[in-house]
Amino acid sequence: KQEVTQIPAALSVPEGENLVLNCSFTDSAIYNLQWFRQDPGKGLTSLLLIQSSQREQTSGRLNASLDKSSGRSTLYIAASQPGDSATYLCAVRRDGNKLVFGAGTILRVKS
């Protein structure tokens, strides 16, 4: 059974700091991995999608890497801003079409 773990569970940083969120998964036979952002009381916003054949994806200040063999992904956020405060969720997709999510990292960027 696929399990996804996200570390840390919560993170508080000052504005401007670069930070890394970690995601690990137990079954490396994944189809793709997706990072989402969730604001309080809201749905999920897709940030980055990495196919299993890819090593990383970048969008603006965000960079996500994937090491399938070791079962790890990292989300790097450069020059963090208060508006980045949210819960960040990692999800992996194996065969079929269901995503398996981690519990998320709650990020707070202090101004």
Place this chain on the structure above:
Amino acid sequence: GAGVSQTPSNKVTEKGKYVELRCDPISGHTALYWYRQSLGQGPEFLIYFQGTGAADDSGLPNDRFFAVRPEGSVSTLKIQRTERGDSAVYLCASSYGQGSGYTFGSGTRLTVV
């Protein structure tokens, strides 16, 4: 539509009542998914539709839960004899199909009192 639309955004119901939650996916997306998110947890898979048929309903917790997508577009998640443990945010997502990313709706917050 421009995004995935879910209605209602909030629903409070009494224990034992029947509820229906609606999802209107992005136009042209053939795949539709329902997830449930409890407080402090990531979403958990409930059911997946490809077109009109439920391709995978392995995440439905018991036979009180049922979902339909009769015309391959809008889907309704139906919960009978609601229990307090059903309280959660129910999220709907759609995609073009395997390999493409998901787009999620804002969810329906269900509270059973």
